[in-house]
Amino acid sequence: MPGRQECPYTTHVHDQRRISVLIPTFNRADFLETMLTSVLAQTVPISEVIVVDDGSLDATASVVGALLDRRPDWRSRLHYLHQTNHGKSVALNNALARAAGDWIAFNDSDDLWWPEKVEWQLRALARYPECGACFTDARFVNNPAMDTTAFRRAEKRYVDQIGRISDPVRFVVHSSHGVFMQTLLVRKDVMARVGQFDPRLRVSQDTDFVFRLARETTFCYVNLPLVDIDRRAARSGALTSEFSRQSLTRIQALETMLRKWLDMADGEPGDVRHRIQVLLRDRINELSDWHLLHGTALDARRELSRALGVRFSTRLAAKLVLLYLMPRRLQAVVRQRTAARPGFVSRTT
Numbered sequence: 001m002p003g004r005q006e007c008p009y010t011t012h013v014h015d016q017r018r019i020s021v022l023i024p025t026f027n028r029a030d031f032l033e034t035m036l037t038s039v040l041a042q043t044v045p046i047s048e049v050i051v052v053d054d055g056s057l058d059a060t061a062s063v064v065g066a067l068l069d070r071r072p073d074w075r076s077r078l079h080y081l082h083q084t085n086h087g088k089s090v091a092l093n094n095a096l097a098r099a100a101g102d103w104i105a106f107n108d109s110d111d112l113w114w115p116e117k118v119e120w121q122l123r124a125l126a127r128y129p130e131c132g133a134c135f136t137d138a139r140f141v142n143n144p145a146m147d148t149t150a151f152r153r154a155e156k157r158y159v160d161q162i163g164r165i166s167d168p169v170r171f172v173v174h175s176s177h178g179v180f181m182q183t184l185l186v187r188k189d190v191m192a193r194v195g196q197f198d199p200r201l202r203v204s205q206d207t208d209f210v211f212r213l214a215r216e217t218t219f220c221y222v223n224l225p226l227v228d229i230d231r232r233a234a235r236s237g238a239l240t241s242e243f244s245r246q247s248l249t250r251i252q253a254l255e256t257m258l259r260k261w262l263d264m265a266d267g268e269p270g271d272v273r274h275r276i277q278v279l280l281r282d283r284i285n286e287l288s289d290w291h292l293l294h295g296t297a298l299d300a301r302r303e304l305s306r307a308l309g310v311r312f313s314t315r316l317a318a319k320l321v322l323l324y325l326m327p328r329r330l331q332a333v334v335r336q337r338t339a340a341r342p343g344f345v346s347r348t349t
Contacts, residue, residue: 002038002112002113002114002115002184002226002228013132017044017101017102017103017122018048018100018101018102018103019044019045019046019047019051019101019102019103019104019105019109019118019185020047020048020050020099020100020101020103020104021039021046021048021049021050021104021105021106022050022052022092022095022096022104022105022106022107023035023036023039023049023050023051023052023095023106023107023108023109024052024054024088024091024092024095024097024108024109025051025052025053025054025060025091025108025109026053026054026055026056026085026088026109027056027057027058027060028056028058028060028109028110029056029058029059029060029062031109031110031230032051032060032063032064032067032109033063033067035107035109035110035111035112036049036051036067036074036078038112038113038114038115039113039180039235040074040077040078041108041115042113042115042116042117042118042119043115043116043118043119044118044119044122046077046100046118047077047100048078048079048099048100048101049075049077049078049079050079050081050095050099051064051078051079051080051081051109052081052082052083052091052092052094052095052099053080053081053082053083053267054085054086054087054088054091055082055083055084055086055162056086056092057198061080061082064078064080065080077084079098080097081094081095085112086199087142087199087201087202087205088197088205089196089197089198089199089200089201089202089205090163090197090199090200090287092106092197092205093196093197093199096191096196096197099188101188102187102188103185103186103187103188104119104185104186104187104188104191105184105185105186106181106182106184107182107227108181108182108229108230110230111182111227111228111229111230112227112228113182113227113228114225114226114227114228116226117136117183117226117227118185120136120162120222120224120226121134121136121185121222122185123162123222124162124220124221124222125185126221127162127220127222128164128218130218131164131217131218131219131220132186132187132189132190132217132218133184133185133186133187133190133213133217133218133219133220134184134185134214134219134221134224134256135179135180135183135184135185135219135222136151136183136221136222136223136224136225137150137151137178137183137221137222137223137224137225137226138150138180138182138183138225138226138227138228138229139225139227139228139229139232140153140229141228141229141230141231142230142231142232143231143232143233145233146231149225150179150180150183150225150229151178151179151223151225153176153178154175154176154177154178155176156177156178157173158221158223160223161222161223161224162220162221162222162223163223164218164219164220164221165218165219165220165221166218167314168194168213168214168215168217168218168219169211169214169215169268169272170269170271171214171219172210172211172214172271173211173261173272173275173276173279174271174272174275177210178228179210179219180189180206180229181209181210181331182214182227183226184210187217188214190213190217192214194209194212194213194216195212197209198256198260200253200256200259201253201257202248202249202253202254203247203250203253204250204253204254204257207257208257208260208261208271211261212264215264221333238272248287248294251283251286251290252287252289252321254283254285255280255283255287258276258279258283259280261276261280262276262277262280268348274311277310277311280310280311281307281308281310281311281313281316282307284303284304284306284307284310285303285304285307285316285319286309287303287307288300288303288304289334289338290299291303292323292327292330292331292334293331293334293335293338297323297327297331300323300327301320301323301324302324304316304319304320305320308320
């Protein structure tokens with residue numbers, strides 16, 4: 001379990017706050033005990049932990065039962081729900097419907113909280129009471145290729161230990177923001193305004209949630225890595241392991257998400273809408289590349305034309321011309337470029 005990061009704090013601030021932690025899981029029985037211990041061993045009280053099993057095929061149910069037998073002090077706080085396999089969004093929605101806390105936190109079934117994680121967040125929220133959400137930095141562990149933190153990877157160089165994001169929508173759409181669900185603490189009434197996790201999204205539901213959250217409240221942050229996020233190379237059996245970077249399912253989910261964002265962005269500043277258009281165009285371009293590799297040049301041209309219809313790009317217009325004139329040459333270029341990306345698989349779902 002992670003070590004300690006001392007937090008000077010006055011107890012009266014958090015005495016009346018009830019905190020619910022929502023944890024979806026799928027085939028991660030071997031990791032549950034360590035993860036749950038890190039959550040329930042916080043330096044401030046955790047009112048309840050709701051574990052939703054998304055149809056696991058391993059020993060998840062019996063592991064949770066054995067933990068409750070061994071840890072009677074957990075019985076009033078640890079709740080286990082089982083559902084048929086419908087994905088992470090549905091699991092989170094089922095947990096959220098049962099959450100009784102004033103504040104909602106999240107974790108994945110193989111990631112660990114540092115003991116003072118929630119305490120630091122409550123301290124930040126006490127300093128910035130206008131904020132309805134707080135996130136922290138996180139360390140990536142169990143992968144030498146990702147020996148960094150979420151903030152460093154997103155190139156966020158905060159000076160203060162505790163701070164505030166004054167324009168969260170721009171913060172989310174204009175850059176890699178470094179906000180992970182495992183680090184978030186959100187006020188329950190803000191959650192109600194944000195709404196449910198999108199059940200259409202089998203992947204990127206976290207990204208979608210953070211954007212919608214940014215439209216409802218300002219954020220504060222703790223500039224300390226208070227969560228250990230497991231990024232081991234082989235994470236078979238995890239909720240999203242089936243979706244590689246170039247997965248057709250993933251690209252289609254991102255298009256669905258970004259089209260929704262574009263519909264929601266009518267009242268946003270022009271630069272926000274422009275940025276969403278660029279993101280959407282680039283995802284449809286990825287779909288064109290997928291068809292070029294696994295489908296036909298005709299399908300690739302169709303998708304590239306759709307991308308240009310979202311927002312024009314001279315580069316993509318030139319690519320469309322090449323698709324007509326020399327599709328095989330372009331296919332070879334795309335294959336070479338795609339194979340060099342992390343997480344590439346030669347055939348995707």
